[in-house]
Amino acid sequence: MVRFAVARLLQMLLTLLVVLTLLWFAITVLPGDPVRALFGFRQPTPEAYARVQEQLRLDRPVLEQYLLYLRDVLTLDLGRTFPRDPFGRPEPGVEVWTLIRAAGPTSAVVLGGALVVQAVAGVVAGAVSAARTGTRLGRWVDAAALLAVATPVLVAAYVSRTVFGVQLGVLPAAGTGAGWQGYVLPVLSLAAVSAGYLALLLREELLVALRAPYSAAARARGLTPWRVTTVHAMRPSLIPVATFLAADLGQLVTGLVVVEGVFRVPGVGGLLFSAIAARDRSLVVGVVTFVAVLVIVANAVADVVVAALDPRLRQAER
Secondary structure (H helix, E strand, C coil): CHHHHHHHHHHHHHHHHHHHHHHHHHHHCCCCCHHHHCCCCCCCCHHHHHHHHHHCCCCCCHHHHHHHHHHHHHCCCCCECCCCCCCCCCCCCCEHHHHHHHHHHHHHHHHHHHHHHHHHHHHHHHHHHHHCCCCHHHHHHHHHHHHHHHCCHHHHHHHHHHHHHHHCCCCCCCCCCCCCHHHHHHHHHHHHHHHHHHHHHHHHHHHHHHCCHHHHHHHHCCCCHHHHHHHHHHHHHHHHHHHHHHHCHHHHHHHHHHHHHHHCCCCHHHHHHHHHHHCCHHHHHHHHHHHHHHHHHHHHHHHHHHHHHCHHHHHHHC
8 A cells, every 4th residue: 555655656746747737838838918907008118017027037948937837846846926006016916825825725615515415415326226227216316417427517606696696686696705605506516527427436336335235134123224225335335435535536626616616605716717818827836736736635635535545446546
């Protein structure tokens, strides 16, 4: 297990280097002038233009900019924001890392809520579908799970916001100022796809377990079908579920950015959308870098957890 964890750590570091390199070059070669975009329609003075260019290090050679970027990522120095100044004064704002830390708790609530919802809803739906397979209830549950799987996170967020937030008005359509109600739609939108996958996965695992000899022995002792499903067949079927939950963490982080942008949640995703709207290059680079690193680290941790749960993966890696 230690050998597998060390190998996965080295792979994660190499992946981080490649991703950060591609990310930096992609942002660097984008068309347009990031300094000129900060001033909007106002033409900056040559002095102001040169000052912002120096603060963003755009006046240095490309290789030096890249090496400084890697150094800043290692030291958690993601630069400072450049809020748009109507008077043309190129004064930097607060540190990007400070904004990310302030937005982190909100994103953690949405992400944690989505994990709980997808686990509970997926397990319950999968158990009902397996226990009532072939019945009308089982078919309805299967149809709902397939619909959730086929619906992208962006579509789920916009539809739930329009229907429940705008047309019906039963839940807040944007922000978190209303308390816990403001988190309901973002959490459900983020958890919908994964809950559908989880329900279908558990259903298949339970159907296999219900055909096993120990399930037949339990039924022969007079136990009810629901008890056989939830007690005897559920335990071995939960190992793939735990594996899926661990591996799905990186995908949830990616969907979190979309959901927070749609619902204007003041988290990391909402911070990224605000940075794009303000054309703030420092904030965009900092938030995208943070999200990329978080996804890669989450996937690496998930792989180690999955290997700990399933020894067959460690043997295959060897």
